Amino acid sequence: MAKKYIDHRMSLYTVTEEIEGALALLLSLGFTNLNDEKQRALFGKVITISDALKTKGISLDAFTEMLGERETEEDQSTRIKVKMAGVLPCPVRVPLLENFEEWLSERDFPFHLDYDLKAASMGIGWLSESLENKSGEELPDLFISAGFDMFFDKSRFGRFREENFFEDLTSFSGLHRDFDQEDIRLKDPRKQYSMIGVVPAVFLVNTKELGNRKVPRSWDDILSDEFKNSISLPVSDFDLFNAILLNIYKSHGEAGIAQLGRNMQKSMHPAEMVKSHMKLMERPSVTIMPYFFTKMVKDGGPMVAVWPEDGAIISPIFLLTKKERKKELQPIVDYLLSKEVGELLSHNGRFPSVNPEVDNRISEENRYQWIGWEFIEKYDLTLLIRRCEEIFQKAMRGEVE
Structure with missing residues (x-):
């Protein structure tokens, strides 16, 4: 193994023989005669590295620094390159990135x-x-x-799924008890896709706008004729909106999608939904939103958060990891599935974590709705989402009975 320290009394020959990269650097600095092994041994043994460098006006410190930079560049060029890409939920992106970069800085x-x-x-x-x-x-x-669109497009990612290109690197055997329900099986049976958490959709009810209607407690209530032109949906939140469409389609078919479109009053950002009762505007009776935004609801006001009795529809936060990069990716996946990250998701963003050690602060009676892996295997979700969107839009415009 090459020495890392160069003493000024070391001979030029010793440096070229014992310090990795030194010969190549000296040649690049103009010591071309060192390329001949006999000459290098002949005069390199009678001159110190310091005296040799002085002939070129270079200090030993400067040479050592150049050598270090050269080694770093060579190391970077020969290292395996690993790439992560994707999106993070907006409420937790900044703290999660900061935590990730701090974690990364402590590792080599x-x-x-x-x-x-x-x-x-x-x-x-x-x-x-x-x-x-x-x-x-x-x-x-x-x-x-999060979401189903791109990752389940059978013409794109689907072909990689069929080729068994990805592998679930989750290290714990069972997921959080919150998802231990008969109809909720988040683990991919083909052991390719992973999840780190979910984004639940809940109801925010404006009790002032209800009139003599009862507070809706289920998705069936939301789809009833009572709430025609009364519902606000997070259409701009593509991931959650798509999850809502797919779950409604699974439980109620195209008729359910059409009814959802008829009941739609307008699309609002969740932050607008929370404050809609204070504005002079056409106010929805019920808004469907990510659970995170219920933190903004003030006690004693007309806005009441309702967790659906038949389950909050979830948009999973997926991980996809290449099988061939398992060795490099395992520590990163372990970090993303750690208790620390789980608490950032759950406590900062109200996105329940799948890590069994995390306290998601969700009542045990609260249930979830998940389309399931059988449904995912049955359909091309990208095409199905487009079909549901088409029906939904036509129903909103009154073109579907």
């Missing part, structure tokens, strides 16, 4: 990690476009995103 991985994790509000169009016509080898090594 034998690979170069490149990551691009944008806010979920930007959608995944940028990522989808960047993957156009890419081979499996060209894909990022780790994806993270």
Whole structure:
């Protein structure tokens, strides 16, 4: 193994023989005669490294620094490159990135990690476009995103799923007890997709706008004729809106999607929904929103948060990891599934974690709705989402009976 320290009394020959990279650097600095092994041994043994460098006006410290920079560049160029890409839920993106970068700074991985994790509000169009016509080898090594659209497009990611390209690297055997329900099985039976948490959709009811109607307690209530032109949906939150469409389709078919469209009053950002009762505007009776935004509801006001009795529809936060990069990706996946990250998701963002050690602060009676892996296998979700959107929009415009 090469020495790391160069003493000024060391001979030029000793430095070229014992210090890795020194000969190549000296040749680049103009010591061309060192390229001849006999000459290098002949005069290199009678001159010190310091005196040799002085002939070129270079100090030993400067030479040592150049050598270190050269080694770093060579190391970076030969290291395996690992790439992460995807989106993070907006409420937790900044603290999660800060925590991740701090964790990363304390580790010296034998690979170069490149990551691009944008806010979920930007959608995944940028990522989808960047993957156009890419081979499996060209894909990022780790994806993270909520929702069903791109990851379950059978013409894109579907072909990689069929080729068994990904592997679930979750290290714990069972998921959080919150998801230990008969109809909730979040673990991918094909052991390819992973999850770190979920985004639940709940109701925010404006009791002032209800009139003589009862507070809706289920998705069946939301789809009743009583709430025609009374519901606000997070259409701009693509991941959660798509999850709502798919779950309604699974339980009520196209008729349910049409009824949801008829009951739709308008689309609002969740932050607008919370304050809609204070504005002079057409106010929805019920808004459907991510559970996170219920933190903004003031006690004693007309806005009441309701967790659906038949379960909050969830949009899972997925991980996709390349099987061939398992060795490099395992510590990163372990971090993303750690209790520390789980608490950031759950406590900062009200996005329940799948880690069994995390206290999600969700009442045990609260249930979830999840479309399930059988449904995912049955349909091309990207095409089904487009079909549901079409029915929904037509119903909103009164074109569907």
